Amino acid sequence: MKLMIATAAAAMALAGAATAGSHSGSGDAAAGEKEFNKCKSCHMIVADDGTEIVKGGRTGPNLYNIIGRKAGTVEDFRYGDSIVAAGEAGLVWNEETFVAYVQDPKGFLAEYLDDSGARSKMSFRLRSNMEDVYAYLVTVSPDAETVHEGTGSGS
Numbered sequence: 001m002k003l004m005i006a007t008a009a010a011a012m013a014l015a016g017a018a019t020a021g022s023h024s025g026s027g028d029a030a031a032g033e034k035e036f037n038k039c040k041s042c043h044m045i046v047a048d049d050g051t052e053i054v055k056g057g058r059t060g061p062n063l064y065n066i067i068g069r070k071a072g073t074v075e076d077f078r079y080g081d082s083i084v085a086a087g088e089a090g091l092v093w094n095e096e097t098f099v100a101y102v103q104d105p106k107g108f109l110a111e112y113l114d115d116s117g118a119r120s121k122m123s124f125r126l127r128s129n130m131e132d133v134y135a136y137l138v139t140v141s142p143d144a145e146t147v148h149e150g151t152g153s154g155s
Contacts, residue, residue, distance in 0.1 A: 026095075027129075032136030035129045039063070042124070045140050053140055060122060066093050067134075067141035082109045082118040089113065098134050102126040 040056035045064045047053060053064065061074040072079045072087035083091075086109055091097060101108045105120035112118075126133065138144045 027131030027133070027135030029132070029135040029139050031129065032132035032134065033139075035126075035133050036136055038124075038126065039133065042122075047140075063137060063140070065141045065143055067098075067138050067144040069093055069141075069143075071097075080119055080121040082113060082115070082120060085118075086112050095131070095134050098137070099130040102130050102133070 036054065039060075040054055042057040042060035043054075043063045044052070044056035044058065045054040046062050047064055061077040061079070069092065070087045071091040071093060072084040089112070091112060093101075097108075102125070104125055105122040106118065109118040109120050110116050
């Protein structure tokens with residue numbers, strides 16, 4: 001009996017470790033890829049080697065490798081002051097921060113920075129399926145395994 005309990009506990013621990021290593025969170029990446037159509041009017045996804053994964057607009061920053069990235073740091077992109085300040089204060093994109101931000105960018109920054117005057121250049125609000133879009137962005141974020149879910153920090 002003890003062996004069965006120990007075996008079950010070990011199996012649960014291994015399953016938990018496998019889940020913890022997956023950074024797609026609670027979303028569905030395939031659904032998120034479709035949902036990303038709402039985002040591509042402003043955002044593109046272009047790999048570091050120039051491979052165009054999703055052709056999109058240039059109003060927003062390139063979202064390649066966003067998961068685990070410090071906010072406001074895509075080179076040569078002109079961010080608003082508040083998102084840069086949030087990045088300097090430690091904001092890193094993980095599931096918790098991404099989902100909260102895309103639902104209400106201005107509100108998120110105001111709360112994160114504790115500054116009611118904080119502004120976001122992103123006016124669009126994603127009202128549903130945020131977790132799916134996050135799961136999709138994990139698939140185009142090769143450095144995502146370094147993200148610590150829910151902590152707001154990465155390495």
